[in-house]
Structures are given as C-alpha cells and as structure tokens.
Amino acid sequence: MELQAETPPEGKRGRSKSKVDAPLPPFFIPKIKTLLLRVCGLMKTLPAATADPSFGVLNDLDAFASAKSFEEVLEKLGGKGSLACTVFLSVTDEEERTALAPVVASAVVQMRTKKQEEEHIKAEIRALAGRAQALARQLPRKKDPLMEQVLALSLGSEDEEEDGAGESVEPVKKKQAQSKSPAGKGKKKKKKAVKKKRSRSGGAGKKSQALQNKKKAQKVVVAAAVDGSKGKEELDEEEEEDEEEEEEEEFALLDDDEELKINGNHGLLSECEIFSAFEEAVVEFDSIRELQQPGKAFENDHWEGPPNVQELIASATLADVECLCASEVIAVNSLEGRASLSLWWRTARRSCKIRGVFQSLRAQKSNIGTMRERYQEILNSQASGAGAVVKSMLSFAQASRYERIGKFLSEHPMFIFQRKWVTQADWFQKVEGKNNAVLVDCLTSMVPASSVFLRDSFRLHEHGFQVLPALMKDVISEDLRLLCARHAAMSPARPCLTMRKSRTRVATTTSGCSLLLKRLLEMSWCGSKLF
Amino acid sequence: MVRFKAVLTERLSQRYPRHKVDTMVAMLSKVPCKAQLAHTDLTPETLTNVLLPADDDKMPLACLVAFTDGTVLDVWPGAIRFDSSRKFKPMQVHLRAGDVLIFRGDLVHAGAALLVGNVENVRIHAYLDAEGMARPKHDDGVEMTHFMCHAKHILKR
Numbered sequence: 001m002e003l004q005a006e007t008p009p010e011g012k013r014g015r016s017k018s019k020v021d022a023p024l025p026p027f028f029i030p031k032i033k034t035l036l037l038r039v040c041g042l043m044k045t046l047p048a049a050t051a052d053p054s055f056g057v058l059n060d061l062d063a064f065a066s067a068k069s070f071e072e073v074l075e076k077l078g079g080k081g082s083l084a085c086t087v088f089l090s091v092t093d094e095e096e097r098t099a100l101a102p103v104v105a106s107a108v109v110q111m112r113t114k115k116q117e118e119e120h121i122k123a124e125i126r127a128l129a130g131r132a133q134a135l136a137r138q139l140p141r142k143k144d145p146l147m148e149q150v151l152a153l154s155l156g157s158e159d160e161e162e163d164g165a166g167e168s169v170e171p172v173k174k175k176q177a178q179s180k181s182p183a184g185k186g187k188k189k190k191k192k193a194v195k196k197k198r199s200r201s202g203g204a205g206k207k208s209q210a211l212q213n214k215k216k217a218q219k220v221v222v223a224a225a226v227d228g229s230k231g232k233e234e235l236d237e238e239e240e241e242d243e244e245e246e247e248e249e250e251f252a253l254l255d256d257d258e259e260l261k262i263n264g265n266h267g268l269l270s271e272c273e274i275f276s277a278f279e280e281a282v283v284e285f286d287s288i289r290e291l292q293q294p295g296k297a298f299e300n301d302h303w304e305g306p307p308n309v310q311e312l313i314a315s316a317t318l319a320d321v322e323c324l325c326a327s328e329v330i331a332v333n334s335l336e337g338r339a340s341l342s343l344w345w346r347t348a349r350r351s352c353k354i355r356g357v358f359q360s361l362r363a364q365k366s367n368i369g370t371m372r373e374r375y376q377e378i379l380n381s382q383a384s385g386a387g388a389v390v391k392s393m394l395s396f397a398q399a400s401r402y403e404r405i406g407k408f409l410s411e412h413p414m415f416i417f418q419r420k421w422v423t424q425a426d427w428f429q430k431v432e433g434k435n436n437a438v439l440v441d442c443l444t445s446m447v448p449a450s451s452v453f454l455r456d457s458f459r460l461h462e463h464g465f466q467v468l469p470a471l472m473k474d475v476i477s478e479d480l481r482l483l484c485a486r487h488a489a490m491s492p493a494r495p496c497l498t499m500r501k502s503r504t505r506v507a508t509t510t511s512g513c514s515l516l517l518k519r520l521l522e523m524s525w526c527g528s529k530l531f
Numbered sequence: 532m533v534r535f536k537a538v539l540t541e542r543l544s545q546r547y548p549r550h551k552v553d554t555m556v557a558m559l560s561k562v563p564c565k566a567q568l569a570h571t572d573l574t575p576e577t578l579t580n581v582l583l584p585a586d587d588d589k590m591p592l593a594c595l596v597a598f599t600d601g602t603v604l605d606v607w608p609g610a611i612r613f614d615s616s617r618k619f620k621p622m623q624v625h626l627r628a629g630d631v632l633i634f635r636g637d638l639v640h641a642g643a644a645l646l647v648g649n650v651e652n653v654r655i656h657a658y659l660d661a662e663g664m665a666r667p668k669h670d671d672g673v674e675m676t677h678f679m680c681h682a683k684h685i686l687k688r
Contacts, residue, residue: 444622445625446623446625447625448625448627448630449624449625449630449632450630458608460587460633460634461587461590461611461635463611464606464608464609464610464611464637464638464639464640465632465635466632466633467626467631467633468630469627469630470629470630471542471629471630471631472539472630473628473629473630474629475535475538475629476535480535481598481599481653484559484653484655485653487557488558488559488653489559
C-alpha cells in the first residue's frame with residue numbers, strides 16, 4: 001500500500017530509462033519472443049526487408065533472453081534506426097508497450113513481494129484478454145462459439161477490483177484521476193450509452209428524466225466519496241464533466257436506422273457492399289497482377305512509427321477532415337498493401353492444396369466409406385506414422401471450407417489478383433437476400449461476367465457459354481435500345497412463343513403441363529423478330 | 532438496325548467462321564417478370580449427331596447482345612450434351628451493355644426473373660446456325676425448344 005501511494009498513477013504509463021538489476025516478471029521474455037516472432041514473420045513476407053542487416057539478429061531469439069528491459073531489446077535489434085527495430089515498434093501496440101515498459105520503471109523496482117507479482121500477472125492477463133476481445137470484435141461472424149466466449153469474457157477493470165478495498169483515501173484519488181483520463185472517461189460513457197439505449201423505449205421525456213436522476217445520484221455518490229475538505233472547485237469540475245458527458249451522450253443515441261447503417265444488416269453482406277468492393281478490385285487488378293514481375297520494388301518502403309496518440313488528437317482540426325472518409329486508400333505496392341495480399345495468397349495456397357487433397361480423397365471413393373471417414377483416416381495416419389509430430393489438424397468442416405475456396409479459385413483463377421476478400425472468414429460471409437448463401441458461392445452470380453475476373457472463366461465447349469466483353473458496345477446507342485424496346489413491346493410474337501414452349505413441353509411429357517402453362521403465361525416477356 | 536446486324540454478323544463470323552447469324556429477335560423483360568423455365572434452344576433429336584466433343588465445331592450456337600447494364604440470364608454451367616451423369620448448379624450471368632454472350636444450342640439456360648427495383652432490360656437474341664443443320668420449327672415458323680426444368684440433374688434456382 002505504501003509503495004502504491006508513493007507511485008503516481010501516471011507512472012504506470014510512463015517509460016523510465018533506469019536499469020535496475022532485479023528479477024524480471026515471468027511474462028517479459030516470452031512476450032518479447034512472441035513480438036520478435038511477429039517481426040520475423042512480417043519481414044519474411046517482404047523480400048526487401050529480409051535483405052536488411054538487422055534481420056539477421058532475429059535468427060537467434062535466445063540472444064534476447066538476457067534482455068533486462070524493453071530498451072535493451074531495442075538496442076539488440078540494432079537501435080531505433082534499424083528496420084527490425086522499427087518493425088518491432090510497429091507490431092507492438094500501445095497496450096503491449098505499456099505492459100512492457102513499466103517492467104523497467106516501476107515493476108522491477110516494486111515487484112518484490114509475491115502478491116505484487118501476482119497483481120502484475122493479472123494485469124497482463126487482463127491486457128491480453130482485452131486484446132483478444134478487440135480482435136474478436138473486428139470479425140464479422142460473431143456466431144463462432146470461441147469468439148462468443150471471448151466476447152463474453154468479463155474484464156474486471158482495476159476500478160472494479162479496487163472498489164472492494166475502497167476504504168482508504170488512496171484508491172479514491174486514483175479512481176478520480178483515472179476518471180479524468182480519456183480511457184476512464186471512455187469506459188464510463190460506454191456504460192452510460194448502453195444504459196441510455198435501454199431506457200430509450202420509454203420515450204424522450206422519460207429518457208431525459210432518467211438522465212437527470214442518474215446525474216443527481218452520481219453527484220450524491222461523488223459527494224459522499226470525496227473527503228469533506230473537497231472544495232467547490234472540484235465540484236464545478238464535475239459539473240462541467242457532466243455537461244460534456246450529456247453532450248456526448250447525444251452522439252451515443254443513434255436511432256435504429258443509423259445503427260443499421262453502421263453495423264450492417266445483422267452481419268450480412270449487402271449487394272451494395274459487394275459491388276463497391278468488386279469495383280475497387282477491378283480497378284486494382286492490373287497493378288496487383290504486375291506485382292508478379294520479379295524485382296518489383298515497393299512504392300513506399302519506409303515504416304511509419306507508432307502513432308503518437310496525444311499529439312494526433314491535439315493536432316486534429318475541423319479544416320482537415322480526411323479522417324472521416326469511409327475508406328482509406330492504401331497503395332497496392334505499399335508494405336501494408338502487400339501484407340494484405342500476402343495474407344490472401346497464403347490463404348489461397350492453402351486452399352488450393354486442400355482442394356488437391358480432397359480431389360485425391362474423392363478418387364479413393366471405392367475404397368473407404370464417406371469423405372469424412374477418408375479424411376479422418378488421413379489424420380489418424382498422420383498422428384500414428386513413424387516420427388509423427390503432434391500438430392493440431394483442421395477438422396473436416398474447416399478443411400472443407402478451404403476446399404471450397406480452392407474450388408472457386410480453380411474455376412475463377414483471376415480472383416488471386418485482388419485483396420478485398422483475403423481470409424477464409426471473408427469468403428464465408430453470408431450475403432443478404434441470397435438464402436443464407438455465402439460469398440464464395442454467389443459472388444460470380446452477382447458481378448458482371450465480362451469483368452476481368454470472370455471473362456476467361458467460361459469456355460464455350462466446356463461450360464456451354466462464353467462472354468465476349470463489350471463486343472458491340474460501340475454500336476449500341478440509346479436510340480437503338482429504345483427502338484428495340486418499342487419493337488419488342490408492341491409485337492404480339494412473344495405470347496405465341498411462350499405458348500409454343502408450353503406445347504413443346506406437353507409434347508415431351510404429360511405431367512405438370514398445367515403448371516408449366518401457368519408459369520409461362522405469367523411471364524412478362526416480349527419478343528419480336530427483327531430479321 | 533441493319534447496320535447493327537451487319538456489324539454483329541461481321542464480328543461473329545471472324546470468330547465463328549463455320550456459323551451464320553440468323554433470326555435476330557429483340558427481347559424485352561418487363562419488371563416484375565418471372566423466370567423462364569430451364570430449357571435448351573434445340574432438342575436432343577436435332578443435335579443427336581453433334582453432341583460428341585469431336586463435333587463441337589458443328590454445334591449450333593446462339594448469341595445474346597445486352598443493350599442494358601445488368602442484363603441477366605440464368606445458366607447451368609457445364610449442363611451441355613444432355614449429360615445427366617452429374618448434377619448442375621445454376622448461376623446468373625450478368626451482362627453489361629454491349630457484352631455478347633455466346634452459348635451452345637444444348638446449354639440449359641433460362642431468362643432470369645426481374646424483381647421490382649431491377650431495370651427493364653432489352654437484348655437481341657440471334658442464332659448462329661451451323662452448316663448443314665436446320666432448326667426444327669413449328670408450323671407457324673416458331674423454333675422448337677426443349678424443356679429441362681424437370682430433369683433431376685438440373686438443380687433448382
């Protein structure tokens with residue numbers, strides 16, 4: 001307790017350069033190694049990066065086991081100017097950095113008792129769980145049981161934990177300090193927004209009344225919590241805060257239509273989204289295809305450092321609102337662009353290989369029972385074979401998904417040269433209005449067959465048809481279109497043709513003819529012989 | 532219109548020298564409009580001598596010229612030669628104005644449904660007749676077609 005009182009809350013967020021020879025917490029080295037593996041993986045995907053001298057350091061991760069601080073790790077990576085160091089900083093997010101940095105500052109100094117060590121480990125677990133939740137929230141398909149479990153995790157904040165021991169003055173002060181910090185405020189607003197949303201059904205009047213009551217109650221709680229010596233100044237500050245919160249709550253109160261616009265239709269992909277992504281993919285097609293050429297250099301091969309949160313927030317102006325654009329333009333040949341392509345090509349490679357494996361399994365049809373059984377047979381043989389290494393294998397259902405992507409690519413190989421749908425999850429998003437069909441099954445039925453992605457997919461004597469893109473585009477005019485439409489609409493020829501079709505049908509089979517006749521007569525088709 | 536036919540004939544004859552453009556029909560799909568029944572333009576009896584891959588050059592063809600962006604046609608890719616040994620899934624071919632779709636006389640296809648909100652579309656349908664192959668017609672000159680909508684291997688849309 002004494003140590004906590006001596007250490008200001010801000011100290012936890014800061015980074016000290018002092019080095020103290022004290023035992024490191026157990027998670028420090030494994031965490032550093034995880035980050036280094038991330039750096040190594042990323043640099044390997046970028047050929048230009050592996051040529052950098054600092055890449056060699058990553059070959060021996062054990063050399064980092066002796067590191068005593070975050071700064072020392074950076075030095076071992078060749079210092080802040082080196083590429084490996086820059087990548088390392090890029091792949092380390094804010095939470096991870098704050099978790100590792102205090103190892104030097106406060107944790108190494110303070111962690112002398114077992115209890116404090118446990119506290120630190122708990123904080124680390126909380127940070128990791130928070131990260132897992134943040135990642136899970138990015139996934140469109142939330143029905144995955146694992147994702148649901150991750151999202152259901154209750155991350156007890158430090159505030160909550162300290163509530164129980166909130167008798168002393170120190171935790172109260174700490175709590176007040178946190179509530180003033182942006183992060184603390186964010187949490188509070190989020191909770192309020194949820195409460196507000198729930199009370200929305202009660203109508204606007206009830207809503208504002210509830211808000212007033214809540215505020216009063218909050219004020220009472222705050223007043224009771226603060227020391228009697230607390231001055232008027234602090235109360236005024238709280239009132240100001242309340243006003244700010246009230247203002248911001250207005251933003252949190254989105255009506256259902258707005259929420260639908262933001263969150264989409266229950267996670268379903270709309271036709272509109274697919275078309276716009278497809279159009280962008282068509283535009284990028286050539287530049288992605290050009291990347292096949294060996295020695296194609298990066299357009300922008302410098303790594304940007306991590307964002308300076310405070311500076312960015314402070315520097316924002318109403319004159320520069322580019323950040324409000326729905327989509328950011330990321331050059332195909334930039335490191336970021338290549339990273340997403342690399343991810344897609346890895347998924348594609350795996351899918352094609354699994355497609356090949358499944359084809360071989362299908363060829364065994366006569367030997368063993370079902371496909372699932374044959375697949376299981378392979379897994380069993382992998383596990384029991386000589387010198388078998390225990391690896392977790394894909395279930396039949398998971399492998400089948402990859403196989404479907406592989407099949408799709410074998411039919412439409414040009415989709416390799418896009419970066420709009422890069423993961424398995426992307427291809428298995430459900431599409432609105434398609435009876436639960438997923439993107440991989442219905443994309444080709446939604447986009448123009450004459451597009452670069454499909455135009456060569458269909459062969460006349462294999463699929464039965466082929467598309468000649470824009471062959472008559474130069475001849476077609478609006479006048480000609482209107483002329484044909486008028487000609488077709490006025491002609492009585494079509495009903496005759498549909499009736500004729502029904503007669504043909506009746507001639508081939510006697511069953512169901514009345515239904516056919518009905519269907520044909522219901523059609524609003526018109527046709528007229530021109531020549 | 533005459534110029535249109537001349538240009539189409541010229542461009543297609545370069546690609547399919549053994550075929551001749553004939554019987555050009557303007558077609559209009561109004562909104563809303565139900566889908567046509569799955570069919571082939573020519574009957575198995577007519578095509579009986581040209582169904583083997585070796586005779587692909589002699590297979591009568593048809594073409595569809597889209598006049599409107601978003602012109603749709605339901606097709607069953609691979610459902611040719613009246614092959615019933617496997618099942619065929621349907622797909623929609625989307626065409627843009629000026630696109631030309633060439634398909635075999637034995638391809639299972641159908642005019643797609645147009646829902647409210649779709650665009651009324653206009654297109655030209657023409658036959659590409661193979662040499663020595665006559666299209667059987669009814670007495671009044673309308674071409675015979677062959678329905679495939681009840682075939683088990685042609686999966687429902």
